[in-house]
Amino acid sequence: MTQERWLITGGAGYIGTHIADEFIRAGKFVVLFDSLYQGLESRIDYLRAKHGIDIPFIKGDIRDYNEIESAIRTHKIVGIVHTAALKAVGESMEKSDEYFQVNLEATNELIEIAKRNGVKKFIFSSTAAVYGSPDSMDPCTEDGPKAPISPYGDSKYQAESKVTAFINTPGNFGTSLRFFNVVGAAAKELLDNSVENLVPIVLGKLHKGEAPVIFGTDYPTADGTCVRDYVDVRDIARAHLAAADSTSALPATMNIGTGRGASVRQVIDLVLKAINKSGSEVIESPRRAGDPAFLCADVKLAKSAMGFESKYSLEESIRSLF
Template structure:
């Protein structure tokens, strides 16, 4: 097998490339580098710079590299931005996927892994979110992920493509410092940014119906997430496998925002007390995955705990900012 990994120069994508190539799979990366970094791509992995909206480039890349499977991670991923720019998100995430699938069908590629998101569930009112929990996304981003799942499954059924849709929860950590998340859109790096600036991290609301009043989330180490992509891709290559998978990727354990900020303070040594601010619209009180289906279907289980996520993320944050100061 030779896998095309779209978005493979991004935070999550680079970890997927690392997991797959270390397991002996051949890969080629396609990334427009709008948020990715070419330095994350190993030297022995071809990097094609361009967009999944470019059909001619897709056709050429698939043919030149003998692509037989695709892992699709490219796309826009910020919930708030999607509310402000819905047309942009639908173009990049849905039309981009449609264009990619068109190239896949034309080339006779028969394996397709789609990186979806827990955002498809919206505000689930359940203790554990299973794959049967109704989907009711609350942002254009979540809508594009759900529409993407529909499109992937429909194309798979119509054209004999084995497919997997992976709904992952809150991603954190790094397999190596140089692969760390350098953005400040997720809780862990947002707290790092505040603490290292001598400011108090923010907690958005402490009056939720949870034990400490703050939101509870399921955090997954990015290295575990990458391994799940590898396991799913290999499942699709099994002789005779022609079906589709839709599975959650999480640890099945909830951590509150207050617990996470306390753990970050413990790991980093920065102990600025958090500042409680009003709730953000649309934040559900609790979103925790059931990971039973992926364990049963793929034999996958998360290996890393939350402290490992924070420690590895902190090592990457420190490396990135040392390099930035030298530049």
């Protein structure tokens, strides 16, 4: 049987390399494309050694459209997993033009290149940030209100509509997956190196001998701290494989989460427990603007559409980091 040939943009990134790992394990051929702005070539070296294969890697910017088109042609790509993006919510406020350029314009152009070159499958990394800061304490459903509050969320939300137009064309296939808070790692070589997510932030503080900080302890939640849906990166990779292998048409967008919420305090406690420092000092600060009390996924659609359910508990995800 011939191997399906997939291009993974952001293929040296935290999530991109986990998807590559899962696709290779499932017998697919992957080509990785990344500017190394945030990605690490050492992650690809780890995958090469783990699977004992050469994995083509192209160092390039997704805004270099000739480079990306040449990669698609050279490697006879049939499907694209598009994870490359700028993803720092705070930074997106200061650099909104660049965020729209990379996350929206380049996605649009990538879709045009896909069309020109007969690529029929497209799976896009979207985000829970499209829901913005809902007042509701109910899980977000895909067809519920979307109100991104940052250029990051807005750029992803607008990019989703380009992907939807592509997959609505007869013969094309794919979806936008809205990831919630991604945690865990399949190996220490693939750890998240960004400073955006709660667990790396807490670990960074502890590493420097500082106390972790909780922003807001007066939210209307069980322990007063914000509740989020933490989904393991290995589950994110499994969701991509389920989408890639699905033989029926997929919904245009699907939440990828666990459907379970954990509070900031619970997450910090789990991290402290994992490093045998339970009961250590935690600093309580006032709320930050824009943080909703509760942001969790309704996960029914991914289950009914492609049989996907998360497998890893938050405890397992946190343990995987050590």
